Amino acid sequence: MAHRYLFExxxxxxxxxxxxxxxxxIAWYLVNPLVLMGAYYLLFGVIFELQRIPDFPLxxxxxxIVWIFFSQSLLSAAPSLLDHGALIRKARFPRETIPASVxxxxxxxxxxxxxxxxxxxxxxxGTLDVALLLLPVVLLALLGFVLGLxxxxxxxxxxxxxxxxILSAALLPWFFLSPIFxxxxxxxxxxxxxxxxxxxxxxxxxxxxxxxxLYGGGAPGLDVLAYxxxxxxxxxxxxxxxxxxxxxxxxVLV
Amino acid sequence: xxVAPGELVLEHASRAFSVRADRGRTLKELIIGRANxxxxxxPPPVQALDGVSLHIxxxxxxGMVGRNGAxxxxxxxxxxxxxxxxxxxxxxxxxxxxxxxLGAGFGRDFTGRENxxxxxxLHGLGRAEIEQRxxxxxxxxxxxDFVDAPVATYSSGMYLRLAFAIAAHLDxxxxxxxxxxxxxxxxxxxxxxxxxxxxIAAGATLVLVSHDAALVERSCARTVVLDxxxxxxxxxxxxxxxxxxxxxxxxxxxxxxx
Numbered sequence: 218m219a220h221r222y223l224f225e226x227x228x229x230x231x232x233x234x235x236x237x238x239x240x241x242x243i244a245w246y247l248v249n250p251l252v253l254m255g256a257y258y259l260l261f262g263v264i265f266e267l268q269r270i271p272d273f274p275l276x277x278x279x280x281x282i283v284w285i286f287f288s289q290s291l292l293s294a295a296p297s298l299l300d301h302g303a304l305i306r307k308a309r310f311p312r313e314t315i316p317a318s319v320x321x322x323x324x325x326x327x328x329x330x331x332x333x334x335x336x337x338x339x340x341x342x343g344t345l346d347v348a349l350l351l352l353p354v355v356l357l358a359l360l361g362f363v364l365g366l367x368x369x370x371x372x373x374x375x376x377x378x379x380x381x382x383i384l385s386a387a388l389l390p391w392f393f394l395s396p397i398f399x400x401x402x403x404x405x406x407x408x409x410x411x412x413x414x415x416x417x418x419x420x421x422x423x424x425x426x427x428x429x430x431l432y433g434g435g436a437p438g439l440d441v442l443a444y445x446x447x448x449x450x451x452x453x454x455x456x457x458x459x460x461x462x463x464x465x466x467x468x469v470l471v
Numbered sequence: 472x473x474v475a476p477g478e479l480v481l482e483h484a485s486r487a488f489s490v491r492a493d494r495g496r497t498l499k500e501l502i503i504g505r506a507n508x509x510x511x512x513x514p515p516p517v518q519a520l521d522g523v524s525l526h527i528x529x530x531x532x533x534g535m536v537g538r539n540g541a542x543x544x545x546x547x548x549x550x551x552x553x554x555x556x557x558x559x560x561x562x563x564x565x566x567x568x569x570x571x572x573l574g575a576g577f578g579r580d581f582t583g584r585e586n587x588x589x590x591x592x593l594h595g596l597g598r599a600e601i602e603q604r605x606x607x608x609x610x611x612x613x614x615x616d617f618v619d620a621p622v623a624t625y626s627s628g629m630y631l632r633l634a635f636a637i638a639a640h641l642d643x644x645x646x647x648x649x650x651x652x653x654x655x656x657x658x659x660x661x662x663x664x665x666x667x668x669x670x671i672a673a674g675a676t677l678v679l680v681s682h683d684a685a686l687v688e689r690s691c692a693r694t695v696v697l698d699x700x701x702x703x704x705x706x707x708x709x710x711x712x713x714x715x716x717x718x719x720x721x722x723x724x725x726x727x728x729x
Contacts, residue, residue: 222592222596222597223592225592226588226593227592229589230578230589303572303575305553306553307569307575307576308553308569308575308576309553310593376496378497379498466555469488
């Protein structure tokens, strides 16, 4: 791949530019998710004490970092092509480098948080298991899923300027419908609602899979694994196809 | 169609641009339908290229002149592969190096040295290929200690020095330059012209957009006069410039006789 080095350079540029001149610098990438995690812990761990789930803070954190990676990637990918308008108007290079580098920066943050939360979870809960070997597979699938969607929202937002606002409006209810602070299996009364929350929400299986490994100390179900792999393939396929189709006019639109 | 490295072919190329301030559409409009979308009809699209045909052979030096809005920069962006055509075709051969706007490919918080890598990468080069050229590029730019200062602190002349130094060392088959040399001081401009001449001698092709008739006269054997998106004149620079001056209604500058 001839433009791999360009990708590396764009990631560096992204890391440098975002929080330039601020006292914490790159550490800001960690501040945002940490503050979110603190707030949600207060809300769901202390105020609405959910006692049924053991080690609730760990349960919450594992799910939350997956969600934060997903939502922050989409939110920062959406305006990324417009933000780099000057570059797109004046230079020829593969345009997907831009949303991809934005996602890469979020992925770096995600991995840092995941290692911290993962180690603590495994130690405190004693969930070190051979299933941990599945984690890279699940994480790659998650990355593919997020990258495909990010390509799509980035190029769509360049064409239709209300994509980013719609996205940020949708992410809030989406968060509460994702199994971050609850387990779908606890919904015993309504089978339909449970199935919808488990399978109708494409993010849910990724959260479930990561949590099964780190918090549960076992392999995710085969159905969940199949879902996350198929979801990644579909997202990448559709995202790339959409990007290819809509990228030609970018130099004029942004 | 196959073209040789350094060759550019435009066939009946047409491209219109909408001239609205709000360039993107919204999903709402898409869903409601464009016909009854609640936006006032704006001015009609501008035909930036209107059936332009050009055949530039490897090693040619071509100036492009015309009034503001004649389609010069659009033609360059089409040749660079940045903007697609509505109709017609464009074919180019080999490595294209563009100098369209100063600092377009620069990260403002990167140092000059770091920007060499970013800019080289934008042109598709890898780390090793850039490192190999780094010393030559920095030496050519004559920026001295400023190569390790963020480019946000540069003057426009310093931007040009860095941008041109990079462009000059990327082994271009085709050089596309849009009116940027003017911000360099006289000594650096001369250095740029000499460097371009060396690359032409080595087989590269030059397309230069400029309002500086003297620069076009020195650098380009052939000149294309664009007017309203069409080719108004295409021929030797010695004939094209008088045509251009007549078109502009300005007197043909008399050669200064010592």
